Amino acid sequence: MKKPLKPVQLSADEIALVRSLVIYEDPHILALAKPAGLSSQGGRGQVNTLDELLWAFAKPGKARPRLIHRLDRDTSGVILTAKTQPAASFLGKAMMARKFSKTYQAIITPSAPEPPVGRIDVPLRREEQGREAYMRVCAPDHPDAEAALSRYRTLKSAPGCALVELSPETGRMHQLRVHLAHIGRPIAGDVRYGGALAVSGQPIPRLMLHAIALEFPHPEGGRKRLEAPLPADMAGLVEKLGLI
Structure with a gap:
């Protein structure tokens, strides 16, 4: 008990x-x-x-x-x-x-993804560095590979950034953050995965990722x-x- x-x-x-x-x-x-x-x-x-x-x-x-x-x-x-x-x-x-169906919104840089609506189907693996854990993209046949699928849709774009809607179909740690960084569109404020700390002169105080629904x-x-x-x-x- x-x-x-x-x-x-x-x-x-x-x-x-x-x-x-x-x-x-x-x-x-x-x-x-x-x-x-x-x-x-x-x-x-x-x-x-x-x-x-x-x-x-x-x-x-x-x-x-x-x-x-x-x-x-x-x-x-x-x-x-x-x-x-x-x-x-x-x-x-x-x-x-x-x-469960999860919907997020994120501010990304430096522009909207190409195409503006799509899916990212790239396996991920966990990597430990000291006390910190990261997720990395990897080959499907990697022994630690975990399937990961994310869908995205561009809501609005502006010079140097875009607002996107995201729907993860799997629930891997840091999945949306790593997938967006992988396609060259990291989430603003995401220090761990290469996100910008300023956009169009505006400081980014934190990770701009929000679970909206x-x-x-x-x-x-x-x-x-x-x-x-x-x-x-x-x-x-x-x-x-x-x-x-």
């Missing part, structure tokens, strides 16, 4: 923060708009992760909601949790069966679509770069 997790003590500010992130809740699920800079799980240092902040929603003596998937620390957007064990099991199986089977039946609008910093950059 699994030992129950010990609740994390949260400050009033942390509780207020995580409660302010809620975009949808029902008896089965809780969805939040994760800000950039907050680790989903397994963060290092003194700052609590989103997984730990979920203790703010735990009823006395009960478990906290469980994360169904993760977002990179510097990626913002919709993240889904299950409030009950049956919901967690149902959603976990749906995720494994690829019944998530569609999935609901434990009670049917499909549910949840959306999180672009955060203020990314929306402001989109406007300044003429990508509206």
Whole structure:
């Protein structure tokens, strides 16, 4: 039998923060708009992760909601949790069966992809460098190769950049970031994979990747679509770069 997790003590500010992130809740699920800079799980240092902040929603003596998937620390957007064990099991199986549909938006440089709509079907492999993990493109017959497929669509282009919509059909770590870098269109602010730190004179403070929508089977039946609008910093950059 699994030992129950010990609740994390949260400050009033942390509780207020995580409660302010809620975009949808029902008896089965809780969805939040994760800000950039907050680790989903397994963060290092003194700052609590989103997984730990979920203790703010735990009823006395009960478990906290469980994360169904993760977002990179510097990626913002919709993240889904299950409030009950049956919901967690149902959603976990749906995720494994690829019944989730994820939609992202990203600012890329130096221009729109060619063609403007397409797919990137390139295997990836994990590579460790010290305490850091990277993903690299590799040949299909590489012993560590993992199949990876991403779809993209150009929404708007401007001098030196473009706004694209992205749909990963597989869920590899850093998949969208590596695939876009592979085609010579890295995501702005992506230091790890060659993204620009300034575009048209505008500084890029972070990775410009946002999980804007998530569609999935609901434990009670049917499909549910949840959306999180672009955060203020990314929306402001989109406007300044003429990508509206």
